[in-house]
Amino acid sequence: MMDWLTTVDHKKIGILYLIAGGFFFLIGGLEAILIRTQLMYPDQKIFVGDTFNQLTTMHGTTMIFFAAMPLLFAFMNAVVPLQIGARDVAFPFVNALGFWLFFAGGVLMNTSWFLGGAPDAGWTAYAPLSSIIDPDGKFHGVDFYVLGLQIAGIGTLIGGINFLVTIINMRAPGMTFMRMPLFTWTVFVTSILITFAFPAITVALIELMFDRLFHGAFFEASRGGNNVLWEHLFWIFGHPEVYILIMPAFGIISEVVSTFSKKRLFGYSSMVFATVLIGFLSFMVWVHHMFTTGIGAVGNSIFAIATMAIAVPTGVKIFNWLFTLWGGNIRFTVANLFATAFIPTFVMGGVTGVMLAVPAADFQYHDTYFVVAHFHYVIVGGLILSVFAGLYYWWPKMFGRMLSEGLGKVHFWLFFIGFHLTFFPQHFLGLMGLPRRYFTYMPGFGLETGNFISTIGAFLQGLGMIVFLINIIVTARKQKDAGNDPWDGFTLEWTIPSPAPEYNFKQTPLVRGLDAFWKEKMAGNKEMTPAEPIGPIHMPSPSILPFVMSLGLFISGYGFIYHHYIVSGAGLVITIISMFLRSLFDDHGWHIEPEELEEHKGGKA
Amino acid sequence: MSEHTHEAVSDESKRHKHEGPRNHNLTYIVSALLTIFAFAAVLYGQLDRTFIILFIVVLGLIQAVFQLFFWMHAKEKGHFFPVIGIAFGFFIALTAVAAAVWWMWW
Amino acid sequence: MNRLKKCMRLIPLFAVMAFLLAGCGSDKLSALQPQGPVAREQLFLMKFSLSIMVLVTIVVFAIYVWVIVRYRQRKGQENKIPKQVEGSHVLEIIWTTIPIILLLVLAVPTVYYTFKHSADHRADKNAIHVKVTGHQFWWQFEYPDFNIATAQNLVVPANKTIALELASADVSHAFWVPSLAGKVDANPGPVNVLYFQADKIDMFQGRCAELCGASHALMNFTVQSMAEADFQKWVDKMKSPVTVPADAKPGEALFKENCMACHQVSAQGLGVGPNLNGFASRPYIAGVLDNQDAAKKDDNLHKWIADPQGQKPGTKMPAFGQNFGGNLTDDQINQIVKYLHSLN
């Protein structure tokens, strides 16, 4: 237990992210099931009014910030250092801190369910709905949103910076930028997006917090404030955020598709270029979420064109994947089932995105189930499918055990069919006049069938998830059975034992080209050529401070929510003292000696 | 700490040329002058409003670049990523400001 | 052969899609059944962009199906290493330029209609000018040209441009009548504009499309289009003084005592609650309960006055029924119902 609270090992932190993210995914999914249950028939009264709004808000927020982001961070931690041939990330301590901050924020926000009600202003928390304070002072929902996201956001930001530095500075000899595996590239770009997008929501949340707690006037029209300001700040962050989510997914697909077709990636350099271009463009399109806000035709048109432009580099990626498969020797393992299913599904979501980018038409689509359908196609059909692909692919490297392929196939088909049943009809529901965030709809307007099918689909997805949980349990109970390289992989993570030892590489490998391991295999080598002699390996010491620092902010969050500023102060003091301790006592770390390395051979201690 | 520490070189000639106080003092004087000009332009009060605003913003930008390059060593080698990073951050900041000015001010 | 099955399943989906687009949902609510020029042009844009998207999707799906069927691993090939291809300039140029061209084609009508549909028609002499104000959770409509105000049911002449000016009294809302025009937000700050026109005499459903609180889903309204002459009659009626039949007098007294603080019953009165002038002719009570069905409407109104929260959570109107913490007996409420339903 203490081991997990104090660990600074990126592989363990990856597992922590996986567990926490998976847990929040189940919670978010449960909320989705409840939403769909309420909407199964017209005029139902199971969850009405604010209760339903709380479900919607918490579903969106939990899924985006506390499920999708940490699941991606799980892969970033588990895989990136291994792929670049590094012993660790640049800042192991900060890495742990990032995790605990995210976790503190997530827990803080979810406790709102038991403390008078969850936030209910939508995951976008548009002001002034979000800045209105409950006159009785009992309902604090949005305060939980503000502080929970703020704390988690800091964690994500430092995580992003950490991976940026890791990828720039910690690559093994010979691992030039243009030899980096595509997953690492996408993580690199995602980290850049995190670094430059999260400050925007930090500011937005600060402003909302000031309005709510200290009676500020940012969003209050009567004192000269402007609610559209919130929308700008939120989407300056929000749009890059959705690409933060999808980029690593693209990376996973690139790895899986190429491994299982036994072919190197088609058009590697254009893939890299497309990734960078998408990242850059993602900052230039935020207004497409605000076409109906009243920006005016000029602004709307400019941002419409900019938005459409993103389709081009994304298309490049799609076709490169297709042509990687073309002429390959394709194995349909479960990982590859998910990865290949991603391609058409994501395209369906992407093209509806381009349709949304037409402002005059978006006047009809906006805030309807058409939009809900669009983003679940790109998120569930894109991101979540790729997360599953990644899980089946890297599970052996993370845990030393292979997930069951048989159960995996059941999982895949239930989830995949359920997914399309849920979200395909929603396109039409939207066009037929069903706005989103509606807890009910009137019978007699043709909306019944679509909603019913959609709910059935959600139940199927739930079943699929249960099968996956069973798969995990079954797998965890069997012997470790994964070899170093179960899939005949291309990249460095497959050159070391599964699960990876604490120090990752006994000797830092020398990289001689793109797809480093594949290159050696083709040259008839079984292993990488080492770039250094065997020597003592320096390791960072574990520390409880990241946990304590996050705990401090967690406590302080409650202080702010309930206006007990002494408590907030006390929490902050805990955090600051921990920072001092960290600064005062240098971490000298410890060494693993060469003799020990021999003993460690074949697995983690 | 790690083994790299022992590669220490204490060769005076390897120090960067600008490392003398002259450049830094120069930056200081330039900054001070630019600041004074900006204040003066506003205090003088006879100039066209749009001109003053443009003028002081440009002076501010020049000063920022000066300090960035001399005091923060951004022009030295090995600062490729830092410069890109700051530039990109600045670029996004500028986009946000431009958006705010365009839609909410005029 | 799972692959194949999966793809076969997608083909009927697309057939369904085409079928549905040809006209589905209710002609009172669906954006797919436009009843005026603005919505019609928007449906054209949807169909136009959809055709491009279907084209793209078909190409991708075709390559996809081919690839996964043709290049799946067969028995005995487990160790075969396929030919490695690093890329192809020709192909890459093709799949960069063709999408660019498609998007340029899409961009032209996009920009054209974006400007067209954002136009401000308020100064147009032939247009009917209406000031719309969103409230949690009801809509107020003022006609500055006629000095009248109403709520929940927007009455307009058919075949005439209606120029709206939208704002909000509290949080953001969005005004949306799918079969007539796309939506625009009603913000508490600066006003937005929107215009539309109804082709025929009918009643259309409107929805609030921006999350605005507990009863966002119940902030419904209606747009009633009528012949020009009927519209004039309606305006005159709204302006003429209210006549109350004798049997509704007690109700009127009770109303004055309990409800006037928030509700006006006059040509242009505004208040915390909707102006109830001409209430009996509104299709719904508070947008959600039937107000026309002779068998139900009195009960519905009674239900509303006795317990508004039960019908619309979070509404600002207090409960009046004694069972719900109010001070009116069932009889008194019935009197008020009689009065309100006399307001034609």
Add this chain to the structure above:
Amino acid sequence: MAQTHGVAALPAEPEKATLEGKNKLLAFWTFLGAECVLFGCLFATFMALRNQVPDGPTAQELFDLKTVGWSTFLLLTSSLTSVFAIMNMHKGKHGATQLWLAVTVLLGLGFLILEIDEFTHYVHEGHKFTSSAFGTSFYTLVGCHGAHVTFGIIWITTLILQGFKKGLTVVTAPKYYVAALYWHFVDLVWVFIFTVVYLMGKVGH
């Protein structure tokens, strides 16, 4: 261990001598990039709301350029003194480094006192955080900068105190260097604050 290194053994640029140092520097620059966006958004907010003054005095009536001039002077000078600190660090002169940092801190304190004085004055004039969108955005932007200054003062002070014990090593050098970078950045932001907030406020609209 690193601490035992004498001054003579220090490399020319001790802050970049170790991988840890290099990582720290790069991370810090990236962090400053993020700070650019942070302040950019605050500036954007301020620009959007600066003329929204339904209640209380306007910027033009309020601002006193003399105080701002003095603040600017103090902060600019403190930026120069922190450069001196780093120059001395590069020469291996630990004592001088500490001294110049101390001067920097003192100048920063002076700036802070002026700012607090200025704010109390404004509040007195009726320009409060809650009085208008202008007030809220003004105090948030300028206050956020002030908070950065405060944090910088505390940070550099602890570094100086630590320095007495730990001396100048390849471990402490990156810390000094990064703190100086931070301080420059804070000064840089101030350039935009006096331009956009004070001078443009004085010009009026």
